[in-house]
Amino acid sequence: MSKKVLVTGGAGYIGSVLVRILLNRGYFVRVIDNLSFGGESLVDVFPNPNFDFVRGDLRNENDLSKALDGINYVCHLAAIVGDPACNKFSKDAHEINWDASTNLFTKCEEFEIEKFVFASTCSNYGKMSDPKSYVVEESKLNPVSLYAELKVKFEKFILDTKKSSDITKTVLRFSTVYGASPRLRFDLTVNEFTRDVSLKEELLIFGEQFWRPYCHVYDLANSVCLVLESEKDLVNNQVFNVGDTSENYTKKMLVDEIGKIIPSMVVKYVEKNEDPRDYRVNFNKISDVLGFKITRTVPQGIKEIDKIISSGVIADPKNQKYKNI
Numbered sequence: 001m002s003k004k005v006l007v008t009g010g011a012g013y014i015g016s017v018l019v020r021i022l023l024n025r026g027y028f029v030r031v032i033d034n035l036s037f038g039g040e041s042l043v044d045v046f047p048n049p050n051f052d053f054v055r056g057d058l059r060n061e062n063d064l065s066k067a068l069d070g071i072n073y074v075c076h077l078a079a080i081v082g083d084p085a086c087n088k089f090s091k092d093a094h095e096i097n098w099d100a101s102t103n104l105f106t107k108c109e110e111f112e113i114e115k116f117v118f119a120s121t122c123s124n125y126g127k128m129s130d131p132k133s134y135v136v137e138e139s140k141l142n143p144v145s146l147y148a149e150l151k152v153k154f155e156k157f158i159l160d161t162k163k164s165s166d167i168t169k170t171v172l173r174f175s176t177v178y179g180a181s182p183r184l185r186f187d188l189t190v191n192e193f194t195r196d197v198s199l200k201e202e203l204l205i206f207g208e209q210f211w212r213p214y215c216h217v218y219d220l221a222n223s224v225c226l227v228l229e230s231e232k233d234l235v236n237n238q239v240f241n242v243g244d245t246s247e248n249y250t251k252k253m254l255v256d257e258i259g260k261i262i263p264s265m266v267v268k269y270v271e272k273n274e275d276p277r278d279y280r281v282n283f284n285k286i287s288d289v290l291g292f293k294i295t296r297t298v299p300q301g302i303k304e305i306d307k308i309i310s311s312g313v314i315a316d317p318k319n320q321k322y323k324n325i
Contacts, residue, residue: 003072004073005027005030005075008032008058008104010031011041012041014217015031015075018224021221030054042182057100069111071113072113072115076119077224079096080096082325083147093150109167117224118169122241136282170239172223172240173239173241174220176190178214179217180305186322186323194305195317210278216295226290240286247294
């Protein structure tokens with residue numbers, strides 16, 4: 001590939017997987033990341049002649065200009081990620097997820113970027129009005145957290161037809177992610193539950209009845225690459241939910257799947273009825289329009305994480321470095 005791709009947040013959980021997919025596809029890849037969680041996730045790709053790295057902050061104009069120089073495509077993943085992190089670091093969330101993101105897009109116009117892919121979230125749907133239904137891309141958005149509010153706000157900003165008719169803009173609403181990554185996280189539902197059970201700890205479950213869609217980190221990253229390689233007419237100004245309709249689970253269903261793989265588990269359920277997030281998502285659009293298919297399922301992800309934990313390859317899986325806060 002002759003195209004040059006910038007991945008913002010490329011040292012992160014999803015970004016570090018995307019970087020490897022793009023390099024394997026023959027792209028030149030540049031990452032800009034402030035390394036707030038370290039840079040070990042990228043060490044092995046530094047010798048690749050098609051890899052470049054800018055240690056920088058999206059809030060810094062000079063860092064931004066350096067990162068965008070000579071770039072064709074931008075994959076925007078950098079953010080304060082998740083409800084807890086945005087609540088704890090609300091100032092940074094506003095500055096990065098909104099101020100710096102809007103400035104990034106404006107800079108992309110100046111640098112004549114061809115394609116811009118934004119990593120959004122299915123959390124934007126909040127709570128389904130009909131608990132028996134599935135939300136789709138056109139469903140009403142109901143953000144119930146600062147994280148989702150800022151994602152919705154930026155979605156609207158880049159999809160506004162007054163902004164840019166030249167950049168091909170695509171919004172990807174990611175399912176709840178799980179699975180192994182060079183920047184491993186254990187503060188994600190599937191990974192956390194599996195880790196605790198694998199460590200023979202009691203599993204404490206709040207709100208067992210609430211629905212979420214789940215998708216492996218590789219498949220989410222791969223969806224970004226798919227958009228970059230799709231025809232402009234198919235992806236321009238489009239929103240795609242990313243995942244598979246069969247991969248919607250309640251927390252109770254997740255626990256049941258873990259129990260099939262690690263049967264000696266101890267579970268305690270705590271009733272919780274006030275969780276504002278409860279949604280099942282339909283993913284037909286990305287499958288029908290782009291041919292997207294997942295390659296891994298939740299049970300496979302559970303086996304993957306259990307194997308990592310039970311092997312002892314990670315000395316301290318409870319370490320703070322495996323969390324976003």
